[in-house]
Amino acid sequence: MDNYYKIxxxxxxxxxxxxxxxxxxxxxxxxxxxxxxxxxxxxAEEEFKKINQAYQVLxxxxxxxxxxxxxxxxxxxxxxxxxxxxxxxxxxQPAVDIYALGxxxxxxxxxxxxxxxxxxxxxxxxxSGLILVLILAGLIYTKYFWK
Numbered sequence: 779m780d781n782y783y784k785i786x787x788x789x790x791x792x793x794x795x796x797x798x799x800x801x802x803x804x805x806x807x808x809x810x811x812x813x814x815x816x817x818x819x820x821x822a823e824e825e826f827k828k829i830n831q832a833y834q835v836l837x838x839x840x841x842x843x844x845x846x847x848x849x850x851x852x853x854x855x856x857x858x859x860x861x862x863x864x865x866x867x868x869x870x871q872p873a874v875d876i877y878a879l880g881x882x883x884x885x886x887x888x889x890x891x892x893x894x895x896x897x898x899x900x901x902x903x904x905x906s907g908l909i910l911v912l913i914l915a916g917l918i919y920t921k922y923f924w925k
Contacts, residue, residue, distance in 0.1 A: 782832035782845065790851060794837065801833040885923065892918065 783790055786800045808825040835841045845851075896911040903910070 780828065780832070781849070782836050783851075785828050785832040786836065788836075790846075792836075794839075797833065797836050801829065801837070804829045805833075888922075 783792070786792075786797060786804065788797055788800050792800075805826065808822045808829060810819050810822045810826055813819045813822050835845050892915065896915065899907040899911050901907075
């Protein structure tokens, strides 16, 4: 039987809020729709299922108590503030999100390219070129960068 506390990376004394926050973080990190290759997607699906199963048990106090009894785990009554801080990244995850860095780089390059084009249009067309560039920049920004 899997140790759901280890899967979620929470201590035995974790509060419901800590479990919920950790689940949301891990579910976001391992969601299969975030991966494009088939092998990564399959691995993410397996991890996502484990994370979901662990949360289904630990998020309901009655199920959690039954799970603790079956494993013979005894939770201490110490308050969660006395626990050492948990690592916010799941085991096996890189310290830096390389995909976020790539997206930032692409956005920066696209912005610089658009700025270069805008300057040339404004210099050649004057005020009407400026208005055209501002309208196009607004459209591009709302379509690709607005969140």
